[in-house]
Amino acid sequence: MTRLLITEITRMGPAFCVIGLQHEKESIQSIRPVPASANSWLHFPHRRGDILECALAPFPAAKPHIEDRTATRGFQKATSVAEGETVSYLRKAEMANSLPDLFGCAVHENKKGAGLHVMPLEAKRSICGCETQNLRLELYANELRATLALPSGEVLRDLPVVDRDWRDFVDAALSSARGANRTARLERFFNSRFHYKIMSCPHHFIRLGLTRPFQDFCWLMLDTLFPLPKPEWLEEF
């Protein structure tokens, strides 16, 4: 049995993609458990910070998703750790400070409009953690997007935010039960309190991931943003 510390739960259309950390000898590495017949889970009742026991079988995953493992049995929750501790483990896993180090290859900009991508066969991995100098979220034409500055000073724009908790938070913020001017209120939150809450948090950390190859490219996404949003923040705007 493998023990996985769940660090990523991302929204992929109607399903979820999950990544966890595995302690192997001296190193900590990311593992993406996938069902036998798909790349994502239609139902995933666990949370980040949960330590799950599962049976995983390696299979020849297509580059760059080398972290994929087939889950041959269901997940059993063993225990869980706090958010700060989860981040401390993430900082010991795959890390980069600059754009070319993220996935071990050149990152290209979309020549047509927005977004960044890598060539699937060039990338050495599909997930990587990093610190940020600055980070901004925005609701752009109904899509949640992130812009961030890496420690190297390189800026990444228009990254789709697929973090399940942050997407749920935005959905909750825009719920019709919350009254009028919901979008404007959410924008105000992102432009003011959000920044303080995120950047002043000692365990502020992000993980960037790559989509499955789509029309020859793997696109960069913001998979995880720590700290995770708290329900009580909804009361603040």
Added chain:
Amino acid sequence: MAPSSISQNDEQHRRLLEDCFRLEAGASAVIPGDDADLIETGVLDSMAWVSFLRAIETASGVADLGVHLNGQAASFAVLLAVLRDSISAAGSAERSEVTRHFATALAPAVVAASAAAVGARVIVAEEVDRAFGMPVGKLRGRAGIASLAYAAEGENELVLGARAAEEALRAGSCGVQQIDWIVATSETHHNYPPLSAQLHSRLLARENCAALDVGGACLGLLNALAVAQSLIGSGQAKNILVVTADVHSRTLTPGRVAGEFGGLFGDGASAFLLCSANGNDASGGYLLGEFIFGCAGQYAAAIQVSDSMDGSLNVQFDGEALSRAAITRMEKVLAAVELRSGIPRASVGSFATHQPNPRLVALLAKQCGVPKSAFPPVARVSGNLGSSTCGAALHESLRNAAKHAPGDRRPIFLASLGPGLLFGGGWLTPRV
């Protein structure tokens, strides 16, 4: 605004939307119905939708389009309405329209004359290879540079800049006392008094002629032209001298920087006389169109230069990443200029762009599908001249255009880059 103007704007917006849509969905893509939701119908996914909107923002000049689309359908009808509202914002459609086309509607700026100067010492590329301790033939073979223009003894930014400025004034039959502003830019002049003040004194400009330095390194010329255009557009000035001057050969020296970086640069200057077209009925010259500017921070680490405590120069130069960035971004800028101006690239007479090195110029021409000969060969004979590369290329473009009858002159596209990665583009059209 008159109804006919509204309908004309709608037509322009529709053309722009369709061009951007085809850019995203493919040249053969069927244009969807106005009310079709592009995401719900699966015509575009969320990545492509945002990408499509960013392309519209660049092409239209309407900033932060997405904010106006929150809570709305992802349809052409909504986009057209948002574009229309953006143009007629602040309650007064007519006033806003004037504001948007401020420079061109109020007081268009004309490039009436130009000049360029390069360092008097012409050094063949192989000699530079040797000086930097590189294999002989590297600069010519890898970068396509045949020779470099270096400042001779007694030449510096002021001397080269003043030479170009005086020549431009002569070509424009304009006395220096008619100049209201001198706008200077240089990526190598870091002394005091600033270059604009030194030029002011050297040229003997009027005391109430203002002098201003603008930055941007290799993008400096476009920044300076945009500033000058705004000053003319707002009625602050009638005649402006824009001057670039860069002397790299005294800073990027062997032993201080690697040859793969320092060996690319030469020394030069350029100058442009900009005049208000208002009250000036004379034909000739080129009208400045709009400018597009921005900063692509994902390339910030590709080139960084800073002083260190011991007086040496810290140069971070990832040539491969920078080349890739330069090509991608200039291609993107030229595409945006094409969309915004409505001038097809095939009908452009000349591309006055930054030229990091000749090999990249050839690659850019190929990527853009335009002939290499449409790029004046500045870097091949003089090296990368910093802010003066684009200036020398623009001067050469204007000089070539002047050989044709006024009615046969074609538009000129501008595109340049600076560390950061700053980028900018624009266009000029012949004034007939």
